[in-house]
Amino acid sequence: MTTRGRGPLVTLAAAALLAAGGCGGGPRPDDNDPWDVVTSYIDAVNARDVDAIDDMVAPDADAPTLAADRVERLGGRSLSYESLQFHSVGVAGLTTVDLDLRSGDAGDTTVYKDSLSLARLDGHWYIVPGAKS
Numbered sequence: 632m633t634t635r636g637r638g639p640l641v642t643l644a645a646a647a648l649l650a651a652g653g654c655g656g657g658p659r660p661d662d663n664d665p666w667d668v669v670t671s672y673i674d675a676v677n678a679r680d681v682d683a684i685d686d687m688v689a690p691d692a693d694a695p696t697l698a699a700d701r702v703e704r705l706g707g708r709s710l711s712y713e714s715l716q717f718h719s720v721g722v723a724g725l726t727t728v729d730l731d732l733r734s735g736d737a738g739d740t741t742v743y744k745d746s747l748s749l750a751r752l753d754g755h756w757y758i759v760p761g762a763k764s
Contacts, residue, residue: 662687662755662756662757663754663755663756664756665717665726665728665749665751665756666715666717667756668687668749668756668757668758669712669715669728669730669747669749670712671683671687672684672687672747672758673710673711673712673730673732675687676701676702676705676706676710677706677707677708677709677710678706679702679706679707680702681698681699681702682698684697684698684701684702684758685697685698687757687758688757688758688759688760689750689752689757689758689759689760690752690757692757692759692760697758697760701745705732705743705745708732708734708735708736708739708743709734709735709736710732710733710734710735710743711732711733711735712730712731712732712733713731713732713733713742714729714730714731715728715729715730715731716728716729720748723751724750724751724752725748725749725750725751725759726748726749727746727747727748727749728746728747728748728749729744729745729746730744730745730746730747731743731744732744732745
């Protein structure tokens, strides 16, 4: 499934990251599969762990507020995924994910929407900020 209208932005952001060489910290134990990155992201949002989210962002990406913004908007709600929809964007090593998140808080029936773009760099999946939000 391809999301229309976002391809050029995703492609441009990912091309810049791929050109940067993906240098950064060592591999994280849960970043070899995009599913694991997304579920770790949900766990970090629930824990309001800005540092953990920052560690999931692609090396050399300029994302000073991504983690703080997501924690402010979604954090601490005991979220679990109701659905995760992965979309190919037609570029190898890139995917976007639409998240429908349900709160575990009593009385909160809201479905919270979020979306992420992921890029595969040096065999590991990372969040690409700014490509889709």
